[in-house]
Amino acid sequence: MTTSRARAGIALACSALVALGLSACEHAPPAKPQKPSTATSAANAGGMRALTAAARHEGRLTAIALPHDWANYGGLIQGFEKKYGIKVTVEDPQGHSEDEIDALRKSGNKPTAPDVVDVGDTFARSAAQQNLLAPYKVADYDSIPESQKDSEARWSNNYGGYISIGCDANRVKTCPQTFADLLKPAYRGKVALEGDPRRSATAFDSVYAAALANNGSFDNIQPGLDFFAELKKIGNFNPLSSSTTSVVDGRTPISINWDYINLHYADQLGRKGVDWQVAIPFDGSFAQYFALAVNKNAPHPAAARLWLEYLFSPEGQNLRLRGYARPVLMEVMRQNGTLDTAAAARLPTVEGTPQFPTDAQLEKARNTVDQGWAKTMSKR
DSSP states (O other), X not given: OOBOXXXXXXXXXXXXXXXXXXXXXXXXXXXXXXXXXXXXXXXXXXXXXXXXXXXXXXXXXXXXXXOTXXXXXXXXXXXXXXXXXXXXXEESTTOOHHHHHXXXXXXXXXXXXXXXXXXXXXXXHHXXXXXXXXXXXXXXXXXXXXXXXXXTSSOEEEEEEEEEEEEETTTOSSOOOSTGGGGSGGGTTTEEOSXXXXXXXHHHHHHHHHXXXXXXXXXXXXXXXXXXXXXXXXXXXXXXXXXXXXXXXXXXXXXXXXXXXXXXXXXXXXXXXXXXXXXXXXXXXXXXXXXXEEETTOSSHHHHHHHHHHHHSHHHHHHHHHTTOEETTHHHHHHHTOSOHHHHHTXXXXXXXXXXXXXXXXXXXXXXXXXXXXXXXXXX
């Protein structure tokens, strides 16, 4: 495995929860605790013990679009089930952010509805605008940077990373290091995205990164669309969505994806003979986070809220880190001694301090991609 490295990394504020999912700063429960379906915090539900008891009584949690090899969801699901005795079921594990929102919208109050979602933050904003999410503040909500959470607590970013280029060195003689490299004739038919950027947050952010690499900006994602139009025109774009399976069998020998996904491929697929190399392109350095939220109509409302508490606890955040994803509560965990420093040391570092588009910039970019991707892919 090789990884492009430079100096500096993400520094984000946080504070820790103590062991067993209990917050050191937990407020006294209210005189009349709210039922889990309306509770806006653990304290509001009667405290962590009451929330945990209610979740265990429900006995299950339904999630959607959580592949086990994505940001260490395998480890997180196993840890949650073992700790609380609550069975986690994942529907449509290969789905994308828009599929999750569609499921919330279409399922309504059905008992088969997803309890929780994990979506790109542009999609989280859309779900909040559609009144699909329940406000809920995890114990360390105040420590999450303002730019990484909804002001009404309908969603909060949990983990993130950088857009990267993964490459099968067994099938590609010289692996690309930048977006500019991807235009070289040697990569004909080889360059894939994780999905359709109108439905996949990963693919959308890949277009954003391509824009930054081609004189675009947070205000102007059009150069990213133009880049992929050119990639298709010259024959380098591979329309197949990359996945673990397509990487293993060589159908997507070059994949634009998050660094934590490509680094996971490098770790896990080496046993299958895949020499997967990873580069974070310096010409299009783009960082973004994924948001967690509770379905307003969650069939298992206590388990849904306990799931968020677990994923924002030091245990959950360190499990993210072990899957190469950068926890949103990383820096204060480093300061208070709860960070897994060995796992943190394995992260690729990136030039400079990450910047993030504003809500208005994201909405504008989202509209541009929604309206322009079909035209982009039709160009010859």
